[in-house]
Every structure is written in structure tokens, then in C-alpha cells.
Amino acid sequence: MTQRGSGRSTISFEDAQRRIVESCAPLGTERVALRDAAGRIAAATLNAREDLVPFARSAMDGFAMCAADLIDLPREFPVRARVYAELGSAEHSPQTATAIATGAPIPRGADTVLPIEDVETSDGVVRILRSVEAGSCIFPPGEDARAGDELIESGAVLRPSALGLLASDGYSEVEVFRKPRVVVVCTGDELVPIDAAPAYGQIRNSNAFMTTAAVEALGAKVVAASMIGDERAKLRHALEEAIGSADLVVTTGGASVGERDFVKPLLKKLGVEFLFDTVALRPAKPSAFGRRAAAAGAAPVHVAVLPGNPSSAFIALQEFVRPALFALGGRRDPLPSTHPARLDGRIRAKPNSTYACYAQIRLRDGSLVARPLDNQCSALTRSASEADGFILAPPGTETFTTGAIVSVDIFDWTYVGR
Numbered sequence: 001m002t003q004r005g006s007g008r009s010t011i012s013f014e015d016a017q018r019r020i021v022e023s024c025a026p027l028g029t030e031r032v033a034l035r036d037a038a039g040r041i042a043a044a045t046l047n048a049r050e051d052l053v054p055f056a057r058s059a060m061d062g063f064a065m066c067a068a069d070l071i072d073l074p075r076e077f078p079v080r081a082r083v084y085a086e087l088g089s090a091e092h093s094p095q096t097a098t099a100i101a102t103g104a105p106i107p108r109g110a111d112t113v114l115p116i117e118d119v120e121t122s123d124g125v126v127r128i129l130r131s132v133e134a135g136s137c138i139f140p141p142g143e144d145a146r147a148g149d150e151l152i153e154s155g156a157v158l159r160p161s162a163l164g165l166l167a168s169d170g171y172s173e174v175e176v177f178r179k180p181r182v183v184v185v186c187t188g189d190e191l192v193p194i195d196a197a198p199a200y201g202q203i204r205n206s207n208a209f210m211t212t213a214a215v216e217a218l219g220a221k222v223v224a225a226s227m228i229g230d231e232r233a234k235l236r237h238a239l240e241e242a243i244g245s246a247d248l249v250v251t252t253g254g255a256s257v258g259e260r261d262f263v264k265p266l267l268k269k270l271g272v273e274f275l276f277d278t279v280a281l282r283p284a285k286p287s288a289f290g291r292r293a294a295a296a297g298a299a300p301v302h303v304a305v306l307p308g309n310p311s312s313a314f315i316a317l318q319e320f321v322r323p324a325l326f327a328l329g330g331r332r333d334p335l336p337s338t339h340p341a342r343l344d345g346r347i348r349a350k351p352n353s354t355y356a357c358y359a360q361i362r363l364r365d366g367s368l369v370a371r372p373l374d375n376q377c378s379a380l381t382r383s384a385s386e387a388d389g390f391i392l393a394p395p396g397t398e399t400f401t402t403g404a405i406v407s408v409d410i411f412d413w414t415y416v417g418r
């Protein structure tokens with residue numbers, strides 16, 4: 001769906017996201033040591049190399065026995081042997097009990113474990129009070145996985161628990177997707193470094209910090225960041241250099257149609273073709289996304305153009321840079337997912353655009369509740385900092401009030417790669 005006006009083509013929010021993930025293909029792979037793999041994306045499906053665990057184990061500290069011996073209870077049995085995990089295999093004699101530790105292999109001849117809490121012990125004998133089913137308190141071999149079972153799907157984030165699983169199967173290295181290399185270019189004559197004292201009218205370059213941190217939290221690597229005034233020649237040089245050393249260039253500022261907004265025309269001159277150059281998303285409408293084709297065999301370079309206003313820039317980071325980095329980084333399902341939530345407040349849809357409304361999102365009485373934050377002005381940085389996510393309202397004239405079911409996109413910074 002495109003809307004035309006003033007020579008530009010504005011596409012819907014959903015189309016914009018779809019075009020981004022269609023254009024961004026995974027960048028290639030590398031092998032990393034397992035201990036460096038947290039937060040990385042598996043580049044191949046990883047199968048179990050052996051049964052996990054390959055022997056039957058006791059689930060409890062207690063006594064290994066034959067279930068068939070557990071008759072005429074209560075009754076005492078002599079404790080003939082002991083097995084601990086490190087002792088390996090042992091033999092169990094009928095009509096006796098073998099003391100066993102949690103995790104130790106079940107001795108040959110035993111088929112049941114009685115937890116120590118359920119028996120009485122004294123001087124080398126154990127008194128069994130009640131019978132239990134054969135097989136009680138035993139983990140059978142291969143209970144976690146059988147050799148050949150799928151452990152990790154290609155494209156999955158390697159969470160700490162996945163590292164534990166792979167470690168248990170002896171994987172010391174894994175094939176992961178290469179991290180996208182990102183160059184951040186913040187533009188604007190008014191910008192000063194954050195440690196400078198801004199003169200009247202000047203603004204600290206806060207977008208550089210927000211963008212760099214977000215990009216790295218999304219699993220990519222910022223290889224360079226620059227701050228450039230609204231001057232064509234310098235900006236062109238900075239953009240050219242950025243395109244030469246990145247998989248994805250992220251710019252902020254100068255994205256609109258003002259007299260000093262040079263970013264899009266300069267990128268076009270540098271050979272960037274835009275997948276869209278404005279998008280029906282409020283308040284991040286000037287956001288654009290493009291690609292520059294590469295020489296045969298090389299990957300194209302992508303460019304995300306973000307508005308300068310911090311709150312709009314953050315929306316564009318979440319909704320356009322995030323799926324781009326996930327797709328370039330090989331993640332399964334790179335498109336952001338949304339969830340239904342109950343609205344606690346009031347929002348008005350925008351007639352021709354999807355509306356991204358900063359919200360506090362909480363779980364209450366078993367469902368998500370989204371409360372729009374008070375100040376949604378695109379020039380502010382505070383709403384982005386306080387929000388847990390966005391309410392995404394489809395284009396229209398509707399007003400949503402408390403209790404309405406809305407769609408929310410929750411920020412997820414859980415798996416920050418190194």
C-alpha cells in the first residue's frame with residue numbers, strides 16, 4: 001500500500017518492516033568458543049551427539065533396591081554397597097539395599113530408588129516402610145535427549161541455558177552468524193559532544209549514545225560513530241566512508257525535507273536505492289531504509305535513516321533497525337512480535353498512519369496492561385527511557401479507551417550479546 005504526495009512514496013508500517021527483512025540476508029558465519037557464544041545466533045541446527053545423559057541415574061539421595069523385594073513391609077534390609085556419581089558402575093545384590101547419591105548411576109540389578117526421607121536408617125540397615133512403583137526416582141538414559149535429537153534450531157539465540165545444554169553434550173565451539181557491523185552517523189549543526197557545555201540553541205548528541213547502545217544490545221557491533229554538521233561535502237564524505245566499512249549504516253537527523261536535510265539526497269547520489277523513503281508511522285514518518293548493491297559476491301550495504309528527534313529516532317530504531325539487525329544477524333523470525341494488552345488510558349489513532357505510543361506495560365491479573373505515558377512529544381527523550389514498549393494503533397479515526405484490547409510491542413533487552 002503506498003500513498004503518493006509531494007513526489008515521495010509513503011508505505012505502510014507493515015510493508016516497511018516486510019521490505020526490510022526481505023532485503024537483509026544473513027551475513028555469513030564464524031566459529032566461536034562456547035564461552036563466547038552467549039547471545040549469539042546459531043548458524044546451524046545442532047543435534048545431540050550422544051544420549052543425554054547416557055546412563056540411568058538416581059534422582060535422589062537414598063537407596064537403590066529391587067522393586068520385587070519390596071514386600072511384607074515394613075522390613076529391614078542390609079546396606080551392602082554404596083555408589084556415588086564418581087564411582088561409576090556397581091553391582092546390586094537382591095534382598096539388600098545399595099546407598100546411592102543423587103546423579104549416581106543405578107547399580108546393575110536395582111530398578112528403584114527410595115529417597116532417604118522416606119526410610120529409617122540405623123547401623124548398616126535400612127527399614128523400608130512402604131512400597132513404591134518400580135522405576136521410582138530414576139532418570140532413564142537419554143531422558144534429556146537421544147543421540148540425533150535436535151538441541152538448538154538454526155537462527156536461535158544462544159541463551160545461557162542453551163550454552164548449558166551444548167556444554168553437557170561436549171560442544172566446545174559453535175558456528176554462529178557474524179555480527180552485523182554498524183556505523184552510526186549523527187547529523188546536525190546544533191549538535192555538541194556530551195561533555196561540552198552547549199551554547200544557547202545547541203543540543204548534546206544524545207542520539208549517538210542511544211543508538212550505539214541499542215545496536216549493541218540487539219546483537220550487532222558498532223565499528224564507528226561520527227557527528228557531522230549539516231554541510232553537504234563533509235556529510236557526503238562521512239556517509240561514503242560509513243558505507244565503505246559497514247553492513248548497516250544508521251544515520252540520525254537531517255532526514256526530513258527541510259533546507260538543511262541532506263541525508264537522503266546524498267545517499268541517493270552515493271548509489272543507495274531506497275526501499276521506502278517515508279513511512280506511515282507516527283511519529284517517525286521521515287524514517288527511510290535503503291541498500292547499496294555491492295560488487296559480485298559481496299553483500300549489499302544497508303542504510304537506515306532515522307529522524308533527529310530522539311523519541312522518533314528510538315521508534316525507528318525499534319521498528320526498523322531492530323528487524324534489520326535481526327535479519328542480517330541470521331535470527332529466526334526477525335520481525336518484532338506484538339501481544340494483545342488491555343489499555344489503561346486513552347489514545348487516538350492517526351488517520352493515515354500507524355501510531356506508536358510509548359507505554360508502561362505490566363502484567364496484571366494474568367493479562368498485559370498498557371498505560372500510555374503522559375508525554376509523547378517526539379522531541380523528548382524521557383518517554384523512551386520510561387517506556388516498556390509501544391502500543392501500536394492501526395491507522396484510523398478510532399479512539400481507544402480503558403479496557404480496549406490493543407496491540408503492544410514490548411522492548412526486549414534480555415539477550416545482549418558481547
Ligand code: AMP
Pocket residue numbers: 186187188190191203204205206207208252253254255256258307308309310
Ligand atoms: P532533524 O531531524 O535534523 O530536523 O532534528 C530535529 C531535532 O532533533 C533537532 O532540532 C534536535 O533538537 C534533535 N536532534 C537531532 N539530532 C540529535 C542528536 N544526535 N541527539 C539529540 N537530539 C538530536
Ligand code: MG
Pocket residue numbers: 187188189230253254260308
Ligand atoms: Mg537537523
